Amino acid sequence: MSILVDETTKVICQGITGSAGAFHTKGCLDYGTKMVGGVTPGKGGQKDANGLPIFDTVADAVSATGATATMIFVPPPFAADSIVEAAAAGIDVICAITEGIPTQDMIRAKAALADFPKANLIGPNCPGVITPGRRVSGEGSEARFEDGCKIGIMPGYIHLAQEDATSGKAVGIISRSGTLTYEAVWQCSSLEIGQTTCIGIGGDPVKGLNFIELLDLFNDDPDTDGVVMIGEIGGSDETEAGHWIKDNMRKPVVAFIAGRTAPPGKRMGHAGAIIGGADDTAQAKMEALSACGVRVSESPADLGTTMADALGVPAAAMA
Numbered sequence: 001m002s003i004l005v006d007e008t009t010k011v012i013c014q015g016i017t018g019s020a021g022a023f024h025t026k027g028c029l030d031y032g033t034k035m036v037g038g039v040t041p042g043k044g045g046q047k048d049a050n051g052l053p054i055f056d057t058v059a060d061a062v063s064a065t066g067a068t069a070t071m072i073f074v075p076p077p078f079a080a081d082s083i084v085e086a087a088a089a090g091i092d093v094i095c096a097i098t099e100g101i102p103t104q105d106m107i108r109a110k111a112a113l114a115d116f117p118k119a120n121l122i123g124p125n126c127p128g129v130i131t132p133g134r135r136v137s138g139e140g141s142e143a144r145f146e147d148g149c150k151i152g153i154m155p156g157y158i159h160l161a162q163e164d165a166t167s168g169k170a171v172g173i174i175s176r177s178g179t180l181t182y183e184a185v186w187q188c189s190s191l192e193i194g195q196t197t198c199i200g201i202g203g204d205p206v207k208g209l210n211f212i213e214l215l216d217l218f219n220d221d222p223d224t225d226g227v228v229m230i231g232e233i234g235g236s237d238e239t240e241a242g243h244w245i246k247d248n249m250r251k252p253v254v255a256f257i258a259g260r261t262a263p264p265g266k267r268m269g270h271a272g273a274i275i276g277g278a279d280d281t282a283q284a285k286m287e288a289l290s291a292c293g294v295r296v297s298e299s300p301a302d303l304g305t306t307m308a309d310a311l312g313v314p315a316a317a318m319a
Contacts, residue, residue, distance in 0.1 A: 002131035002197045003172065003217040003224075004093050004120060005069060007147040012067040013038040014058065014074050014082045016048055021073035024097075024153050026050060028071070031156040032133050032145050036065040058082075058089040069093040071128060071151045079124065080105035084112045087119035094208070095151045096124035106206035113208075121208025127178040127200035128152015132159035154178075154200070158186050162223055165194030167313045172218035173198040174211055175230035177258055180300055184228045184256075187304025193313060196224045203232060211241035219249055226252040226311055228303060229294075231285060233259035238285045242292035252310035255289050256297045257282040 011028065015021035016038025029035045029050055037053045044056035055061040058070065070091050074082040079098040086094045101124050113119055122129055133148020133156075143157045150156045162170035171188060173195055175181040181200045188195060199214055201207060211229060218224045227249075231238035238257060245253050260282040286296045297306045 001221050001223045003214070003221055004122075004129055004197060004199070005131050005149040005151060007032075007131075007133065007149055008034070009069050009093070009149045010034050010036045010065060010067045011069045011071065011149070011151055012036060012058070012061045012065065014070055014072045014086065016040055016052070016054060016073075017043055018073055018075075020097075022048060024071070024073065025052070027153075027156070028150050031150040032148055033150050036067050037061050058085050058091065062089045062091065067091065069095070069151055071095040071097055072124075073097055076100040076102065080109040083109045083121060083124075087113055087116035087121075092118055093120050093122065093129070093151070095122045095126070095128045096208070097126065097128060097152055098123075099125040101125070101204070103204075103206055106204065110206055110208075122199060123202040123204075123207060125204045126152070126202030126207075127154045127181060129197065129199045130154055130156065130159055131197045132156075132161040132195055134161045134163050152200070154198070155182065158182060158189055159198065160189035160192070160194045162194035162196060165192050167192040167194075167311075169225045169311045169313060170194035170196045170223055171226045171228055171307060171311075172196050172214070172221070172224045173228045173230075174214045175200050175228075176203045176232045177230055180230045180256070180258060183300055184230060184303045188228070188307060191304045191308050191313065193304070193308060193311065196221060205235070210237055212244045215241060215244060215249060215253070219251060224251065226254065226307060228307055229253055229255045230303075231255065231257045233257070233282050233285075234280050236280060239288045242289040242294055245294055246292035252295065252307075254295045254297060254303060254307045254310055256300050256303055257285045257289075258300070
């Protein structure tokens with residue numbers, strides 16, 4: 001199984017006629033995602049280069065296609081409104097890929113989403129979500145897949161469906177860092193550990209789904225054997241997740257915290273990655289997670305082997 005999205009999910013792209021939206025719409029289509037259209041105000045009635053219909057509003061797109069998910073490549077000044085528009089149109093999974101949305105805009109958007117409890121926001125400033133499909137042909141970047149769903153910018157070919165994993169194991173991956181998401185995926189796939197669903201939640205200070213909500217979903221997914229959780233300096237999300245894991249999680253969790261060398265008060269990469277006090281340093285978070293029973297990896301290079309050990313994957317599968 002999976003969480004949030006699967007092979008039946010119908011997806012639209014808000015900002016489909018922009019360069020980024022067009023490029024990644026094709027990438028998702030090539031992966032096998034059921035892309036059913038896109039939205040660009042003023043271009044309704046046209047089609048994109050892939051032959052997908054373009055609509056003026058998300059409501060029009062949902063009415064015509066039955067879409068339940070969207071990926072947003074709208075420019076930052078307008079992206080928060082696009083999030084709320086998607087929720088108001090009945091979209092269940094909203095992947096806001098756009099980087100640089102003003103914090104005040106996101107505060108207003110997050111407040112507006114309270115009126116739409118069925119809407120699940122992923123991001124903004126994130127790579128998106130993927131439930132890997134089965135490989136049917138090719139190798140590397142030339143591989144082709146089916147029965148999966150990729151919404152966003154991640155390289156689909158590095159992911160491994162549970163059905164294709166010789167270990168028979170699969171994990172969920174949750175990460176504040178897009179690059180480290182790919183690193184965790186690559187290591188797990190190389191060790192024949194599949195992935196049920198991988199979610200890049202983004203590093204902005206105001207965002208949608210966080211660690212605890214996603215841990216809860218993975219906890220209830222019968223096919224997810226464990227979870228890789230990648231956090232950063234700044235805030236208390238990881239520590240709060242650790243306490244939730246201690247009280248509720250029935251599956252092993254492996255964690256890594258980025259930013260151990262970051263000086264206090266200096267932003268590192270993400271808008272939310274800034275040390276504000278002694279409790280939100282990387283070391284403090286690592287110690288808190290360890291105290292809650294989470295297996296903490298000292299290096300991102302050890303995420304895969306730490307997860308394999310937690311799952312009891314035989315040494316032969318790890319070779």
